[in-house]
Amino acid sequence: MHIGVDLAWGANGRTGLAAVDDAGALVASASVRTDDEIDAWLAGHGPAVVVGVDAPLIVPNATGRRDAERLLGQAYARFDAGAHPTNRSRPWMDPPRGLRLAERHGWSVDPAHAPTAAAPLCLEVYPHPGMVGLLGLGRVIPYKKGSFADRRAGFETLLASLESIPELRLAAAAPWAAIRARFAAATRLVDLAVLEDEIDAVFCAHLAWRWAARPASLQVYGDLEGGYIVAPPPPEHEPTPRPGRSVDVVERSAVGVGPWEGPWPEGDRWDPELLAAGDTRNVVDRYRYWRMEAIVADLDLRRHPFSVAIENWQHDLNIGSIVRTANAFAAETVHIVGRRRWNKRGAMVTDRYQHVVHHDDVAGLLAWAGQRALPVIAVDNLPGSVPVESFDLPERCVLLFGQEGPGLSAEALAAADAVVEIRQFGSTRSINASAAAAIVMHEWVRRWAR
Ligand SMILES: C[S@@+](CC[C@H](N)C(=O)[O-])C[C@H]1O[C@@H](n2cnc3c(N)ncnc32)[C@H](O)[C@@H]1O
Numbered sequence: 412m413h414i415g416v417d418l419a420w421g422a423n424g425r426t427g428l429a430a431v432d433d434a435g436a437l438v439a440s441a442s443v444r445t446d447d448e449i450d451a452w453l454a455g456h457g458p459a460v461v462v463g464v465d466a467p468l469i470v471p472n473a474t475g476r477r478d479a480e481r482l483l484g485q486a487y488a489r490f491d492a493g494a495h496p497t498n499r500s501r502p503w504m505d506p507p508r509g510l511r512l513a514e515r516h517g518w519s520v521d522p523a524h525a526p527t528a529a530a531p532l533c534l535e536v537y538p539h540p541g542m543v544g545l546l547g548l549g550r551v552i553p554y555k556k557g558s559f560a561d562r563r564a565g566f567e568t569l570l571a572s573l574e575s576i577p578e579l580r581l582a583a584a585a586p587w588a589a590i591r592a593r594f595a596a597a598t599r600l601v602d603l604a605v606l607e608d609e610i611d612a613v614f615c616a617h618l619a620w621r622w623a624a625r626p627a628s629l630q631v632y633g634d635l636e637g638g639y640i641v642a643p644p645p646p647e648h649e650p651t652p653r654p655g656r657s658v659d660v661v662e663r664s665a666v667g668v669g670p671w672e673g674p675w676p677e678g679d680r681w682d683p684e685l686l687a688a689g690d691t692r693n694v695v696d697r698y699r700y701w702r703m704e705a706i707v708a709d710l711d712l713r714r715h716p717f718s719v720a721i722e723n724w725q726h727d728l729n730i731g732s733i734v735r736t737a738n739a740f741a742a743e744t745v746h747i748v749g750r751r752r753w754n755k756r757g758a759m760v761t762d763r764y765q766h767v768v769h770h771d772d773v774a775g776l777l778a779w780a781g782q783r784a785l786p787v788i789a790v791d792n793l794p795g796s797v798p799v800e801s802f803d804l805p806e807r808c809v810l811l812f813g814q815e816g817p818g819l820s821a822e823a824l825a826a827a828d829a830v831v832e833i834r835q836f837g838s839t840r841s842i843n844a845s846a847a848a849a850i851v852m853h854e855w856v857r858r859w860a861r
Contacts, residue, residue, distance in 0.1 A: 412438070413623060414459045415615030417538075417608040418466035418512065421503050422446070427608030429586075429616040430456040435578030435624060437616070440586040442609045446512075453516065458528040463536040463619035465611055466509040467497040468520050469638040474498050475677050479633025479640045483540060484687030485670065486632070486645035491551045492539035494640060496683050509535065522631045522639060526623065534641045536618040538611045544643025545621075545628065546572055549651030554607065559600050566594060566603060569610060578624075579617055587613075667691025668699050680705035693759055707764055710741065717855050718785070719848065720746035720776050720811040722820055723753050729815060731757025732845035738765045740852045740860075746809070748776050748823075757845070773822040780809050787811050789827035790851050791819045792841060796832035799854050804831075806859050812848050 413435075417427035426449055429440040439456050443449055453459065470477065476496030484493035499505040513520050518533035526532035539551045552572060554565030570591065574581045581587040590606060590613075597603050621628050622641065633639035671686040682690075682702040690699045698706045719737045721730050730753040737745045738761035745767045747753055755762060770776045780787050788804070789811045811827060813819030818841070824830065833842065833850050841847075 412457055412459055413616055413619040414453065414456065414462040415536075415612040415617070415619055416449070416462060416464045416466075416509075416512070417611035417615060418449075418464050418509055419444075419608075420466055420508060422508070425605065425608050427610070427612030427615075428452050428456075429609065429612035430459075431579065431613075431616045431620050433460075433620075433624075434580075435617065435620045436580040437584040437587055437613060440590065440609050440613055442605060446515075449512065450515070459516075459518070459531045460526050460528050461619040461622045462513075462516075462518055462531060462533040463615040463622070463641070464509045464512065464533055465537055465615050466535070467504065467507045467638065468509040468513060468533065468535040469635065470497050470499055470504050470507050470510075471637060472498045474500055475675060476683065477633060477638040479535075479638050480683065481675065481687060482632040483537075483640050483642060484683060487540040487543060487642070488684040488688040489650045490540075490543045490548070490646070491650075491684070492537075492543045493684050493687060494537055494540075497638075509533075521635050522641065523635070532622070534619065534622060535639065536615050536641050538614040538618075540640075540642040541614060541618050542572065544646050546575070547646070547648055548572070549648070554603075559603070562600065562603050563597070566606070566610075570594065573610070573613060573617075576617060578620070579613070671700060676700075680709075693761075703763060710764060713741065714743045715741045715855070715860060716807040717742055717852075717859075718744040718746060718809045719852065720748055720787070720809050721844075721848075722773075722812070722814050722823055723747050723749040724820070725750075725814060725816065728754050728757065729843065729845035729848075731755055731759070731762075733812065733848045734758040734765055734767065735761045736845065736849045736852055738762075740856050742852065744768055746770060746776055746779070748773055748811075773820065773826050776809070776811070777826050783807075785809050786828040787826055789813075789819055789824055789830045790832070790847060791824075791830060792832035792835065793818075793824070793830060796830045798834050799831040799851055800834075802829065802831045804855055804858055808855075810848070810851055810855070812844055812851075815844050 412430050415429040419426045425442055427442050430438050432438050441452055480494045480496050487493050513533040518531045520533050524532050542548055552565055552569045554562055554569045629641050630644050631639050667690050669689040675686050680701050685700045719742050721733055734745050735758050745765055747769045751769050785807055786805055787809045791813050
């Protein structure tokens with residue numbers, strides 16, 4: 412028998428268990444919590460020969476990450492299938508629960524050990540790189556994140572992918588029929604979460620079986636001393652772009668940097684996947700390899716005290732570029748007034764680094780500004796508008812722009828503390844709204860930015 416264990420890192424999390432026979436067919440699976448429950452299930456489903464555990468086993472390093480994670484990241488981070496950095500700084504890693512499990516059962520953790528039922532072997536394995544490498548996936552299947560509908564769709568793909576592995580013989584496996592039935596009845600995220608560990612365990616059991624039956628399809632990343640992970644060799648196929656994120660392609664095609672060279676820096680701000688795969692996002696060099704949340708937190712420390720608001724009654728295509736300019740000039744917040752949905756293309760992903768607030772109407776924006784005692788400066792070239800260069804632009808303010816076509820609404824104009832314009836000298840009635848926004852934001856920068 413070969414066993415898969417999707418082991419919760421903490422003592423009370425849910426752990427998935429699965430067993431496949433010597434031909435690789437699924438014979439049992441379960442979801443349990445405590446060490447006692449794990450041990451009782453294992454006692455009824457042995458004897459084990461190879462055990463694949465989806466959790467760290469050998470973690471000698473006090474801080475940082477293991478070489479195994481760096482090497483696995485080099486091969487799989489492009490597919491979003493790297494492994495999280497592990498070290499002994501967390502209480503549940505000292506010692507890792509996986510190692511305690513192996514020691515309790517007398518399993519060897521040395522990948523050089525030739526396993527038998529009398530002397531089993533326990534390996535650290537992960538479903539994500541396993542699936543990408545063995546099933547030729549262009550990216551991990553998105554079944555762990557998102558709304559119920561998103562995850563349900565991800566599960567559907569996951570189940571079908573596992574069913575495509577002939578050796579598991581899932582069509583004939585009673586435990587799999589039970590998993591399928593529970594999936595069909597799932598109505599809440601928690602129903603899927605309960606299934607997830609058990610399904611991951613099934614794949615871990617498959618990896619364990621492969622180690623015995625198809626050894627050439629797996630390799631060891633790292634070593635016994637520093638910790639290792641067993642996964643398929645680095646894929647030769649290319650990753651597919653993230654679904655629904657075509658703007659990422661634009662962001663990723665920008666000039667960037669390759670994988671981090673030398674020892675990895677330590678600290679929360681660094682993104683292990685970027686360190687491993689390189690960073691080609693459209694970010695200034697200061698933020699290379701930083702996690703997005705860390706960049707936002709750093710920007711929050713030094714955003715300027717002006718905000719930008721845009722009316723959005725007709726799906727104005729300019730909003731994206733206004734958000735991008737607001738990000739470039741470190742505006743505090745961007746407000747979308749009117750329709751909630753806006754065309755993100757021109758933002759080139761900068762909206763993820765920006766605080767974007769929606770208001771149904773101008774009154775909502777006024778309430779936000781009023782609470783902060785911020786004057787609203789409307790921007791449009793209308794009779795009576797004051798040329799922006801001769802206007803005493805306040806340091807703390809909201810700059811409010813209208814949309815292509817109608818320009819500022821009557822409500823917006825009535826709400827404004829002042830209306831400023833960019834003087835024009837040609838024949839066109841107006842300039843493009845995002846160009847106008849860039850000029851006025853820069854007027855603020857000229858006066859106030861240090
Ligand atoms: C393209 S304009 C359309 C309305 C414009 N008032 C007209 O009559 O044609 C859309 C928005 O761009 C901004 N804008 C365009 N040209 C401007 C200028 N010369 N001065 C100030 N804002 C301008 C304003 O925020 C305006 O509401």
